[in-house]
Amino acid sequence: MSGRPVIVVGAGGHGAVVADALLAEGRTVLGFVDPRPDSAIGLPGLDLLGSDDNLDPEAGYDLANGIGGTGAGGDRDLRRRVQVRLEARGFHFTSVRHPSVVVSPHAALAVGVQLLARSVVQAGARIEAGAIVNTGVIIEHGCRIGAFTHCASGAILCGEVEVGEGSHIGAGAVIRQGVRLEPGVVVGAGAVVLEAGVGEGMLIGVPARRRGIA
Template sequence: MKQINLIGNGGHSKVIQDLIRLVPDFKINRIFDQKIQHVYTMTDIFYHPQMDLSQVSPSDDTFVIAIGDNHTRKKIYVAHQLLNFYETFNHPSAVISQQATIESGAVIMAGAVVQADAIVGAHTIINTRASVGHDCHIGAFAHIAPGATLTGNVKVGEGSMVGAGAVVIPGVSIGQWSTIGAGAVVTNDIPDYATAVGVPAKIRERSSQ
């Protein structure tokens, strides 16, 4: 049975823990989180402070960054690049085309759909019942929230967040580290570092980074 170590012990981690328990031949071994004060064991899982990551073996351990915040996921990845093996998990109820590409560390949640020739970047979250249409390209560290729909040939840049129930029409591009508000309908391209809300979505604010 393959041993999995999770980085993060918050709400998103709880969902990933449930997902892993549904996947045959995987077992949660350790959970690392900076809020854990000391090492302890519960239900055969070892809990460690974040600082203990330096003591693991990069060649022997498999990890998932189980944190919902996109910026934090990337910071952890950059800080611990020696941990170069990250597992990808797909919920058994997710529908994923054999022609889709799911990169290292990505997690596909319950009821999600990923269609033909879509690319889901490393450490990206496709959340519950989100739909990723054909030929979509989602960058690393992004998050497609529950019930969001990316129709065909949509591009989502690194670190961007598409909010719950949002819809992005075909061919639209969303830049890096941008946020699409819940329920928005995106009909035009959104630049980097922008926040867009409403129907149709309009840019509410932009930042330099």
């Protein structure tokens, strides 16, 4: 892992959790960039450094993606878009791995994946770039998690589940073993998904049923 200092992009709630995890890893966090300082949350002791126009790709730091999401409304693609734009400017997005996580040596994690406190990733799982495995998530054996998908706190993905890129698996949701979800799916908090959703959509309830995205 790179030992370079890190600037967190986005100073909202997810950015604060990411900065906290990096500090727990022993990384140096230089602060946050955020274009909306009025709504920033951040962390005590860490500075707001302005917008990402102030970043310098030659300055010897990595970035961490502090943009999260709840699956509801708004711009669900912001996290991916901001990272892709900054990577095109020459920045590197670091992985985040809170020291309390349990990760099988037989799991494959792309660079930039974020594993937050007490998450578990089991043997044979594969997680693509930019994905968030949030607090207390369990990714069981053989799962495939697409790029920039957010598995929100406490979700459980049983064995061999596949989730396409850009999806949101809501807090506390359970996905039954072997289920394959298309890219861009939103699974509501607490849903129990027993079968695949087709195309973009929202899966909510127990058992989960499909509903259009607003």
